[in-house]
Amino acid sequence: MTLEVRDLHKSFGGVRAVSGVSLSVAAGELLALIGPNGAGKSTCFNMLNGQLRPDRGSVRLRGQEITGLAPRRIWRMGVGRTFQITATFASMSVLENVQMALLSHARRLFHIWNPVAKEDPSRALALLDRVGMSAQAARPCGVLAYGDLKRVELAIALANDPALLLMDEPTAGMAPAERVALMELTAHIAREGGIAVLFTEHDMDVVFAHADRLLVLDRGRPIAEGIPSEVRRDPRVREVYLGTGATHGYT
């Protein structure tokens, strides 16, 4: 297993945001973490990527304990990330954004003599090529369309040959056609490279079309897990997502 999570717990004050979540993702597999707003998806996610320290539980990457490590250490162990709201370096070009990840991977960030412009761009260009962004390599990230930024993020996330990709709402804010294209691309790259992918998502079309397995959270607890067709039929999931109608008064 690439990622193994055991019995994760996190409370904020008296609120149990996540309690008792366990999951595992194999190489080349796409696991979707879904649930209504406030289900604990983001909290769960942030404990895996190091932004939050779990109260209890363990996170293992390829058998190594990574619980509570800083995000940058987790990245060094082979975890790439994309953000719900894209985070790129706006004052740098698309190419330079990817080059930063490569330079960091090569531990050359403290070099103060040779200009970045003289670096060999071939690896960064190859990464951009994989996500279909090499034509825009020279443009500053600050002026890109949102869908393109998401692709750049994917290229950055792939720069350190990750074993695991964590994608927080990868298609949020994109047009429907773009969503399908981006997730197809992600699934293709993951299967080809044997990368495990864990993603959260609100768009059920994206989830059911591309996830190998689903984990459904509600109020911090896992309520269902399995392949899409099973989860789709699960009565508790239907209740959580579709409601019984009671909230709108259609009794």
Added chain:
Amino acid sequence: MLENLLVQGLSGLASASSLFLVASGLTVIFGVTRIVNFAHGSLYMLGAYLAWTLVTSLPRGHLGFWGGVAMAALIVGCVGVLIEVLLLRRIYKAPELFQLLATFGVVLIVQDLALLSWGPQDLLGPRAPGLRGATEILGIRFPLYELFLICVGPVVLALLWLLFNRTRWGTLVRAATADREMVGALGVNQRMLFTTVFFLGSVLAGLGGALQIPRESVNLQMDLAVISEAFVVVVVGGLGSLPGAFLAALLIGELQAFGILIFPRITLVLAFLVMAVVLVIRPHGLLGRAPSTAHGATAIEPPYPPPSPWVRRIGAAALALAVIVPPFLGDYALIVFTEIAIMVLFAASLHFIMGPGGMASFGHAAYFGFGAYGAALLLRHFGAPMEMGLLAAPFAAGLGGFVFGFFCVRLSGVYAAMLTLAFAQIAWSTAFQWVELTGGDNGILGVWPSPWAQSKLAYYYLALTLCAAATLLLRRAIFAPFGYALRAGRDSPLRAEAIGIDGFRIRWFAFVLAAVAAGIAGGLFAYAKGSVFPTYMSISRSVDALLMVLLGGVRTVSGPILGALAYTWLHEQLMRAFDLWRLFLGTIILALVLFFPQGLAGALQRGERRS
């Protein structure tokens, strides 16, 4: 003994009250407009001068005195409104530092206007009618006016509390302090709100100044003296927090009152020491909260384009001129040229952490001063020659940057700027008060270059070589992976961390590099002047560096170089030609802020792109 302590405690309370008056205005203005108003001290000074004029010309008696004080405060309020409407309203969207630069321009202008109107001599005001005498407390006489001041602070706090919690206007002000964009989205007239808040803050500053006239003389140094203390109070309390400001004023007032008894030698440094400790432990002050980032509409920083051939050619030509022309110049011009070379490096070192690093330093002079003192102390105590002094300078400054930077780079925005200021003030007052080591105010004299560099021309070439080399090295670092990593942390800390960049270590190293470069400049400056004084580390020198960087344009790599050239030259010419050079400089700064918000280099760049 007990009586002494009591009296000391009471006078601490009195100064806490006065401090609170000034700081409350500053914190209210900051809370709503997010402007760090350097000119607040000028409003305080204006309040004192106006009150002096009114009180001495109005008929004596209660009405004359209290009426004069109230009128002075109201006039200052109107001056504040004028500043807000004519200047600040146009630059609310500008970067923080530009607003700061603008308010500093106002400081300069007000200084010269006050000099013109009231003259350079200290003015002594009359004592307050009805509060002239003293009362006995435990057998020790204590002035009545001080007791009155002790009451003013809490009364003003209570009135402000009522205003903010019991009126619709106050609710809006609190809402705007919490989330300005949201209040705007709710259809509140922001302009009116900002202007009225500025009026209130200015009245408080004016009142604070006016109430000082029976206590101390009115003079032209009041503005900067009070603004640095007010900054300390506001930052220690937490920016935008009134109760915080009150608490901090009490803390600082009392500490200073008792500090004099216990450690008379560190009175100057005490307030800043407190600020440094508080910021290290509580990064947003005692009662402050982290600014809401919900609508963090941070401006997108532009890329650094590689220099166009045109810029390269001009740069090379300027450097060639700097090498070829000096042998034909006189000593005076050589001194100016040397100073310009040093200032270019000083500005470039500050730009390194401000531009790519995105950290504002209000105390960069500390590292300049460390360099100068590093060289001079080695000479004074060990008789070291210039060559060793120039080696020691960057080392001493780098060490200073290593220690101070460790704390400063953990904070961001205004708080980081204030912590750098605090450290610089600590360094300055150490140089000022540790007389045995540093010679105090008299400085260290006789810091002359080695025989081979004694001619002005030889020394100029030495300075030019070292400064040009160091500046070019910093420039190279900006375009190297390190500079990119620094910018990465500025552009998106979240993404930087997610690709393994340790933002803290990157910024810390950048801080040390900048300090080392400033130290080289400081060491060269010491031998150029032949002496070292505490003023090398003063706030005004830090502000000089800021002005150079902002004048040139913080968003370009050549900006600081251009800014240092323009500023040093302008400063020199204005000082020579006019007595009122501050007035001119201030006006020029305001014009620049209003018409060239991208700085000189930014304006040139745009011109180039258009053509």
